[in-house]
Amino acid sequence: MKLGEIGEFGLIRRFSPRFLRGLPPGAMGIGDDCAILPWIGSRRLLVTTDMLVEGTHFLRAKISARDLGYKSLAVNLSDIAAMGGRPTAAFLSLGIPGDVDVAWLDSFFAGLQGLARRERVPLLGGDTTRSSGPLVINLAVLGEAKVGRIKLRSGARPGDAIYVTGPLGDSGGGLRIILAGRPRNRDEAALVRSHSRPRAHLAEGAWLAGRAAVMAMMDVSDGIDSDLRRIMERSGCGAAVDLDALPVSGPLRRTALRRGWKVRELAAAGGEDYCLLAAVRKDRAAAVARGFARAFSRPLVRIGTVTRAGDGLRYFSGGERAELARRGFDHFKRG
């Protein structure tokens, strides 16, 4: 059987039971943004690892070495943010093709290290090796969180309000521009920048982790259409999403108009937003949103409501049921 037939999620379903055996007490394996291990006292160790492969996750001709270094770390920091954690150390493995030169690597490290310094995440080790094919970047990032503040994907309950911490679709729009050529104006440059230099919502994650009313949290890596289904699966619930409520930036709205893109498809399934998706207890939702707005001077945006399991993921627009044309992506199936 070929991988394309079962897809990335089929692969994960097939092999995940292997990851769940022999866990030490207090540990949690795959199924969330990070694994959790016992740490000092009430602290827990968080571990996340991501592999970026040239041709699958990035095109070397389309992203600067500096941005790629930055992004490689940022997407892992986003996983730590999603648990409400603080990153503590990073480990880098690089598989380097023969046509990468030292100047390229200098820039790559400068981009990675710039973010590492800003977020105080020391780069503590790694491995470098030759690759006969694509450039391969693997980051493993450790973090820590207090046991009572860790937010999982599994805590959402029917009635919870669903929020996101930032605009959706900018990164997906940026990718379309990159694949089509070059940005033609400042709006398009802003979208490309969102794709190439995503910001991990570490401060937002830490703030939300401090609110007991936040029942579930994860980062938006594949688009809410895909990621919300993971919360639904882990929490055993459904969701109703108001497509009109998805927060869309000015640059994306204007660019979508000019280029004839369906903006809500991009917002729901563009992927790589790296903001956070959270389910908040209904009776505390308004207070949490107000507190977030005070703390970050921008809104926590409500996009929907957690529903019962049988409901699945339902979209609405103008009060009516609506459908999305495009679904979240699968590395193995779309290749």
Next chain:
Amino acid sequence: MKLGEIGEFGLIRRFSPRFLRGLPPGAMGIGDDCAILPWIGSRRLLVTTDMLVEGTHFLRAKISARDLGYKSLAVNLSDIAAMGGRPTAAFLSLGIPGDVDVAWLDSFFAGLQGLARRERVPLLGGDTTRSSGPLVINLAVLGEAKVGRIKLRSGARPGDAIYVTGPLGDSGGGLRIILAGRPRNRDEAALVRSHSRPRAHLAEGAWLAGRAAVMAMMDVSDGIDSDLRRIMERSGCGAAVDLDALPVSGPLRRTALRRGWKVRELAAAGGEDYCLLAAVRKDRAAAVARGFARAFSRPLVRIGTVTRAGDGLRYFSGGERAELARRGFDHFKRG
């Protein structure tokens, strides 16, 4: 500047200063088999990560999926063993080319999981993605050790006796057989097995870690000719090695005779032995060796003596100075 011009060690020298900034108190970054982080009380967290790239580290046609899964974990466990630690969790990232099927992955996981179960190392997470080129395997392994028992590369002092915990060159011989075709007899099959299913010397590492007289330790991954130089560099010393004392297995000795190999070159620079190399205080060396032999029913083999920095790495044979024809390998230079 191309990577081939500066080589793997040049690359590490160029970028390692970036890994040494902003370390938390009690932490240690690159330069040893594992990074070290503060953990609970007197315990320390060990972290190691290794990337294996098809075509560079293995040929998919020449190693079974099961052995490759086993070996991917084993080489990381060896780094934990080298610090005197106990492995506690593993994280796997896989970049999978389109021609790898589900049956292959089943076998790969079975090999990895078999070793993980035996050594009680839960596989706690990871990442799977498509690779447009070679199969890429990245393992990150966490471990723990008591602070006073961790053995670094930097503790060797002139006069210390140098030991290895197992025979040398079997794996290098096995690789030659693999590259030349198939094993022709039981001896050759044993060498191939040493290459494909190396054993991490975890019990030996833990035992040596408990001996205060063990001043420095590392695992033999590139061959003692290369690895001993790393201990010398970190400890600021030289070394004198008796080529006649390098422990060589019966299968390797007989195969080398039949195939016309220079056995001591293989023993010194064949690589991937994954036994341990240790420097032991002169006045306690004999007692440590006796204790090791009692504990493991095989000898701790003395191969030389730590000398002063100016001496460099000198080889002797029959009491006279000798030279090695071949040096340890460099992924970037030999490609």
